Amino acid sequence: LKQFACGAVVPGCAAVLTAPDEDGILAQVAEHARDAHGIASPPPELVAQVRARITDVT
Numbered sequence: 001l002k003q004f005a006c007g008a009v010v011p012g013c014a015a016v017l018t019a020p021d022e023d024g025i026l027a028q029v030a031e032h033a034r035d036a037h038g039i040a041s042p043p044p045e046l047v048a049q050v051r052a053r054i055t056d057v058t
């Protein structure tokens with residue numbers, strides 16, 4: 001299981017997303033970014049930051 005804390009990229013955001021794999025995380029991030037942060041399409045730099053901060057959880 002993978003986990004991503006949005007606060008690692010967006011200071012102050014308490015959202016923590018989990019998914020079975022990295023693609024699932026990125027899909028959830030895209031949805032969360034749009035709904036919570038008004039980012040319609042995350043730029044590649046943001047996606048790279050997200051990828052770098054995805055962690056494994058058991």
Ligand SMILES: [Zn+2]
Nearest residue numbers: 006010013015
């Ligand atoms: Zn967020």
